Amino acid sequence: xxxxxxxxxxxxxxxxxxxxxxxxxxxxxxxxxxxxxxxxxxxxxxxxxxxxxxxxxxxxxxxxxxxxxxxxxxxxxxxxxxxxxxxxxxxxxxxxxxxxxxxxxxxxxxxxxxxxxxxxxxxxxxxxxxxxxxxxxxxxxxxxxxxxxxxxxxxxxxxxxxxxxxxxxxxxxxxxxxxxxxxxxxxxxxxxxxxxxxxxxxxxx
Amino acid sequence: xxxxxxxxxxxxxxxxxxxxxxxxxxxxxxxxxxxxxxxxxxxxxxxxxxxxxxxxxxxxxxxxxxxxxxxxxxxxxxxxxxxxxxxxxxxxxxxxxxxxxxxxxxxxxxxxxxxxxxxxxxxxxxxxxxxxxxxxxxxxxxxxxxxxxxxxxxxxxxxxxxxxxxxxxxxxxxxxxxxxxxxxxxxxxxxxxxxxxxxxxxxxx
DNA sequence: GTCTATACTCGGATAGAC
DNA sequence: GTCTATCCGAGTATAGAC
Numbered sequence: 001x002x003x004x005x006x007x008x009x010x011x012x013x014x015x016x017x018x019x020x021x022x023x024x025x026x027x028x029x030x031x032x033x034x035x036x037x038x039x040x041x042x043x044x045x046x047x048x049x050x051x052x053x054x055x056x057x058x059x060x061x062x063x064x065x066x067x068x069x070x071x072x073x074x075x076x077x078x079x080x081x082x083x084x085x086x087x088x089x090x091x092x093x094x095x096x097x098x099x100x101x102x103x104x105x106x107x108x109x110x111x112x113x114x115x116x117x118x119x120x121x122x123x124x125x126x127x128x129x130x131x132x133x134x135x136x137x138x139x140x141x142x143x144x145x146x147x148x149x150x151x152x153x154x155x156x157x158x159x160x161x162x163x164x165x166x167x168x169x170x171x172x173x174x175x176x177x178x179x180x181x182x183x184x185x186x187x188x189x190x191x192x193x194x195x196x197x198x199x200x201x202x203x204x205x
Numbered sequence: 206x207x208x209x210x211x212x213x214x215x216x217x218x219x220x221x222x223x224x225x226x227x228x229x230x231x232x233x234x235x236x237x238x239x240x241x242x243x244x245x246x247x248x249x250x251x252x253x254x255x256x257x258x259x260x261x262x263x264x265x266x267x268x269x270x271x272x273x274x275x276x277x278x279x280x281x282x283x284x285x286x287x288x289x290x291x292x293x294x295x296x297x298x299x300x301x302x303x304x305x306x307x308x309x310x311x312x313x314x315x316x317x318x319x320x321x322x323x324x325x326x327x328x329x330x331x332x333x334x335x336x337x338x339x340x341x342x343x344x345x346x347x348x349x350x351x352x353x354x355x356x357x358x359x360x361x362x363x364x365x366x367x368x369x370x371x372x373x374x375x376x377x378x379x380x381x382x383x384x385x386x387x388x389x390x391x392x393x394x395x396x397x398x399x400x401x402x403x404x405x406x407x408x409x410x
Numbered sequence: 411g412t413c414t415a416t417a418c419t420c421g422g423a424t425a426g427a428c
Numbered sequence: 429g430t431c432t433a434t435c436c437g438a439g440t441a442t443a444g445a446c
């Protein structure tokens with residue numbers, strides 16, 4: 001009995017991990033149930049046994065992914081450090097989180113694009129939304145106090161762009177720059193430091 | 206005879222325009238031949254008559270798209286203005302071009318991701334590659350002359366990120382900021398001016 | 411719970427009449 | 429050149445034996 005339960009949990013967990021991998025790389029439509037089954041070391045029928053349909057399986061994985069996004073954006077919410085420290089904290093937090101899951105950014109962008117309504121709703125309830133709004137508000141306050149300059153939305157959008165794009169468009173950029181996987185990883189690693197300086201200078205009065 | 210030829214050209218052209226629309230939004234795999242046929246006001250069989258297969262049709266459209274990318278990047282290559290003017294020129298050129306074709310950026314990123322080898326080859330032959338390399342080189346020279354500071358690749362990547370991301374992740378960012386289509390368009394329009402100031406400050410010595 | 415066999419659906423491609 | 433009918437492969441989902 002215990003054994004059965006454990007087996008079940010293990011299989012379920014194995015499927016989830018496999019599904020995450022495959023969905024992140026290929027998206028909902030692009031993912032193949034066979035690929036997920038292979039990755040999990042089981043056969044297709046099992047997937048249906050545990051999760052009924054592809055869509056249902058995706059929803060589970062996707063909820064996890066949103067959870068991760070919340071955490072990333074949570075890098076924002078912390079404490080009441082001065083704005084420049086907060087920015088530094090966000091850049092490092094996001095970039096490090098993204099490094100351990102490079103496919104994630106493009107995945108989210110795409111799924112957002114294909115199902116805007118679903119996400120609009122999701123955004124309201126999730127704490128990613130509130131964390132971000134809070135951060136934008138911090139920027140607004142700092143601008144009012146003349147600690148930094150520029151339109152708050154533009155500043156926020158710029159930070160997101162600078163952090164996310166290099167991961168989302170990884171293959172394209174790598175090809176453009178003619179970098180190897182290793183070189184690009186190095187570039188991304190060094191980028192944290194560069195970005196903090198770059199952004200801080202860009203918005204200083 | 207003339208009439209037939211004209212009809213043929215017209216149909217072919219109609220298909221190309223329809224295909225471009227559908228492929229840009231849905232990508233190669235996501236696009237449906239039926240959707241293209243509907244958009245062009247003909248039936249599916251015609252698509253095959255004119256372009257044989259979906260892949261062949263895509264290649265034609267894609268070549269056009271790369272052509273467009275070349276032009277965008279061509280905004281770089283121009284003349285020997287001082288580096289800061291060149292940057293300004295690039296930002297305005299790219300953003301305006303992207304505004305008239307907002308789906309393009311995400312499309313390219315995705316197809317790149319899914320077929321890296323194909324593009325790596327494409328990059329070598331196309332002049333988009335050379336135009337970019339030239340621009341990176343300009344940045345390198347300017348850094349050496351101490352006109353600007355920072356790692357040239359980081360600077361280049363930052364410019365691309367700042368310009369491309371707001372279009373590529375349009376829906377996601379809009380949702381995050383809670384903007385309407387109109388508000389977001391305004392944000393993008395104002396962004397050109399913001400970016401030039403932001404970047405110039407960020408890399409000034 | 412796990413497997414094999416099979417049903418069903420969708421979408422790209424072809425044949426053949428006009 | 430254009431249309432209708434049809435084929436065929438791929439991929440999801442289910443039935444049923446073990």
